[in-house]
Amino acid sequence: MLKYISPDELAAIIKSDKVPGKDYCVIDVRDDDWVGGNIKGAQNAPSSQFYVHVHDLVQKTKSIPTVVFHCALSQVRGPKAARIYAEARDQLEGDGEDIPHQVLILRGGFSDFQAKFKDDPELVENWSKEVWGNPEWL
Numbered sequence: 001m002l003k004y005i006s007p008d009e010l011a012a013i014i015k016s017d018k019v020p021g022k023d024y025c026v027i028d029v030r031d032d033d034w035v036g037g038n039i040k041g042a043q044n045a046p047s048s049q050f051y052v053h054v055h056d057l058v059q060k061t062k063s064i065p066t067v068v069f070h071c072a073l074s075q076v077r078g079p080k081a082a083r084i085y086a087e088a089r090d091q092l093e094g095d096g097e098d099i100p101h102q103v104l105i106l107r108g109g110f111s112d113f114q115a116k117f118k119d120d121p122e123l124v125e126n127w128s129k130e131v132w133g134n135p136e137w138l
Contacts, residue, residue, distance in 0.1 A: 039110065058089055062089065071110070089101055115132075
């Protein structure tokens with residue numbers, strides 16, 4: 001079963017002495033809604049092509065013990081991508097080709113994260129008021 005991480009918990013990881021790309025990574029599966037801001041250092045892996053590229057992502061991240069997934073709200077795309085990724089990582093671990101790991105989903109997605117941390121450049125980059133200042137799609 002996949003677990004969720006709160007925006008505060010993820011912020012604490014990012015601001016800790018943990019090294020992005022070594023100790024943790026953040027995977028943002030938003031598609032064209034990636035424009036307008038992102039969690040600092042997040043990798044964009046669009047959900048529309050996620051299944052096709054999941055094995056490449058697993059190969060690039062299999063030495064990273066904590067992988068956090070999200071989309072805009074983490075209701076559909078983020079959890080689905082996390083499940084697909086976790087199954088691929090679990091298979092590698094079962095074959096002895098991976099380390100113990102945890103796959104997490106950011107509760108509330110980028111929407112909640114940016115609402116709380118948009119003014120902190122250690123946590124959010126490329127933030128756009130035009131996109132997030134009055135999000136009509138929420």
